[in-house]
Amino acid sequence: MDIYRNFKKTFCETWYHKLCLATVISVILVLASAGCVSLEGRTAQPTGNKVKALATLSVLADMVREVGKERVEVGSLVPVGRDTHTFQPTPRDSLKIREADVIFFNGMGLEVPLEGVIKGAMRKGVPIVVLSDGALPQEGNTGTDTEDNPHLWLDVRYAIHYVERIRDALATVDPKGAAEYEANARTYIGELRELDRYIERAISSIPPSRRKLVTFHDAFPYFAERYGLEIVGLVLKSPGREPSAREVAELAETIKSEGVSTVYTEPQFNAQILELIARDAGIRVSTLYSDALDENVPTYLVMMKYNVEKILEGLK
Template identity: 35%
Template sequence: MTTVSPITNMVQNIGGTYINVTGLVPAGTDSHTYEPAPSDVKTLRAADMIIVNGLDLELPTLILAKKIKKAGTPILQLGNRVLKEEDWQYDFSFPREHGHPNPHLWLNIELVMRYAEIIKENLIALDPANKQGYLANTATYLAKLQKLDQAIFKCVATIPESNRKLITYHDSFAYFAPRYGMTVIAAVQPADFSEPGPQEVISIIKQIRKTGVPAIFGSDVFPSKVMEQIAREANVKFIDQLSDDELPAPPNHSFIGMMVSNMTVMTEALSGNPTCMANVDASNSAF
């Protein structure tokens, strides 16, 4: 059992035909506020392994899982294994005083490659008979991730240096930005996931004008008319097509496909060359 769609897809690619994967969080659902449904109890009880992102993203699910899972079922918190606590990020949507770090590690492909290694090791421990299959699947997947990682660097290199700034609705890019040479200027959504107030809106408009960013970004999971208002008043483009956890429609229905879509949209909006993603393989392995 997994939680958010990107992690579900990673596990599917590494596990292949050797495992059955159930993703708990429905597509298009806000993973931060998701509460397990009564029907999830059966899934959690049946699971041989529970794989979550961690860093406090799935607290209600974790609490329930610990109560009802089989005694021998491990709970794998990927983010907690990949990053030491001193490297956790706190920011606009995740202020330190609230005690919950930004959990969006999977937008940094270097960290995803470490996720993949941890998933592989734990699947082999669970099912050693299929070790060679897991090793082969992981090698294939890591090769795709490495090409994606390289392509993201190429995309950012085509964006004028003055435009390598992100203003988003939800603060999903805290681990992405420092790896790829971008800066998160602001996130519009307050830490309590409400809509921003008038003073916050005015402050963000001033920031946009001061920094000269040509576009601001929203997402389908967090629809916000406030973003449209901010873009209109600041005279910049509003792009509502970035995704931090919703996978695109087929044929690129994969985590890599999500990142290809994100980078194509982001690069073009910030006056870069979106063809940088043209040679990335977004297909899934057989599962």
């Protein structure tokens, strides 16, 4: 007690030291508000009032936003307009990852190149929710050869599965918000069911012999299967690998023999090759969105409607 009393006497009982102490506290507060000093610990506690969610793709982030609404702050790791399959995170992204209270993956191999960085930077105990888990039957064959393709969300029925998993994950991370997440998901799933019916009707209005798609990368097999289209050609056989001269020639031949009238690029790729093929064949070039949203197509719902319009315009 004596030591404390002496300290109190010598340090606090003059106006000069009071001023000093006030100055030190002000400096700390200014530095903290400027982000120079972190007052947050390095623990797995949520970092603010809102739940911070991070999704790998902008398309998935939009779904999380629809379910989380104002209780959740959502970011995406792959920036809008970038190719998901070849994206490399930077040290800046590590900060985003470290702040997240819950992380959403698509799964089916899509995040393999990102997994090391994410697991290295995330806080201990933060859940990674794989949205495609449980979407496809674990046993037996679905009758397609698309099991290894990660682009499930382009079939709206799988998007509904994603939304259900997002709802359940947010309710686990933030149980107080469970009723809100449930209500938001119900509304959103209603809109998605309507979207699914709309796409079905729209595509069935195209004559069957014209329902042929040539796309840039292999993102549309689930979409094609669900809505009755056939993928007849692709520019990129595998992500990040340019097609050989022989593959380009084969694709040009397929486009001619199948009587394709429009080919589809995607905004995140340089489409020069496909544009050249189309020019030679005298056919149209149009655009479809798959993995990445942008300012023209800011949500999943808008993206899907945009794609359907472009398919009707190009194939009908």
